[in-house]
Amino acid sequence: MRDLAIGASMDDREAGFEAIYAATYEPILGYVLRRCASPDDAADVVAETFTIAWRRLDEIPPGARARLWLYGVARRVLANHRRDEARRRQRTTSLRDEIAAVETDPVEASAIAAAFRGLSDDDRELLGLVAWEGLDHSAIAAVLGCSVGAARVRLHRARKRLDRALRSDARPAAAQRPITERRSLT
């Protein structure tokens, strides 16, 4: 028979988790809010991200790399979120309210925003990781789980595509235009 001693080690784990939580909650919340307009969905994604972090605590790298690891988790959770059924719909409403209180800028209706939205998810993620999360090549590689070289190449291409989209005076197709812009045309 196996005894499953937990005593002090459970406390250590909790302490370790709490330290990571304190250091990464805000960056993760920011990461999620920049990619997910609804505070309800953001609350679900943040909650799921930290639930996974707790379950996989032993895998989280030490120090500043914990944040990058968590970005990677949040990224996958976001990607899966739309596919999920109503499973975390019942998450505490208080977290949603708390997150809804974050002051956010309105979604931009500019040509820049339209060009950005016209990019692929992958391109937007690369550009966002640089401009929003302030990451460099090696940090991006850690988040995306690719080599530093691949991160460099992919970022370079994403930047070029955004550049091209901006310069080509790309008028977005009507269907892609933000609602505010469409309204102003009627």
Add this chain to the structure above:
Amino acid sequence: MKPHSTDELVRSMARVRDESLAGFAERPAAQSLKEDVVRDGTGPASRAVKPARFRLGVRLAAVGVLAAVAVAGVALRGADDAGPAGAPPADIALGTPAEAAHVLDRAAAVAATRPSAAAEPRQWVYTKMRLTSAAKPAGLVTGGPYKTETWEVWRRGDGKRYTAYEDGKPRAGHERVSSAVATRFEPLPSDPGALLRKVRGGPKGGGGDQMAYETLVTILRDSLHSPETEAAIFQAIKLVPGVTPVEGEVDIAGRPAIALGLTVDGWLHEEVLLDPKTFAYLGERAIAVKTRTFASEGDPTVTVKAGTLQRLMVRVAIGVVGKSGQRP
């Protein structure tokens, strides 16, 4: 890395800056999420275990389960059920908090007269639980299917060690964590107000009424207490605002029970089940007391009818043994 001309443009589209989130980690809901996560059934040592997705179920669903749902004798009807067409689920009528207080006063009075059953520090408390819950990991039950698991847990008298078996196999799982939750509050004050404060504030703080209530029920569940402590637990539950009884007796696995609970999010009654005569803990149940539809953009809506059982946990056995692995 060299900045690029587009970086600033992209930056201008960030709807939120991390700087404007300073202090959010300290806010109450962020803190209670942390508590929730740590109390989540699935601890770091057992990541292969599928997490319970249904938040309200996460911690209490920890333990084991009830066999054939029909045996449970609880009305389990809902959208997917093959029951008589149009038959509404059983209505759940709730009494008032004053009635719950009356029941809990009696429970405390009866508990105080019990012979002491607490385990010595080196003895083990054995509990066997049967848990009936949603078969799907998604967790919400609209009428089935359900699954049943049986858990056996040995908790050492000093609360420092556990062994858990699920369906007869050793399992590093949920119950260890929820038992650890209970241990965290030991020694349990025998004053109900002090006990509630300890559970509510805890060493980590932040738990609301629901958390406090669930913690008290967890403490009741998986260990044997001195008569004074058990009485204090009932009195502390009485102090949690909003606890209401189900009117009349409920039938749990063929035996009558008193059900007291807290209504969560306006629709789910999270109950502790007590023996109507001895007021001994029998188990826990979560049942929809209002029909509730969960809707979200892009997802199919889910309707849970009033009277639909979400989770039933029955304590099949509890006793003191000399070693982990022994059964009473």
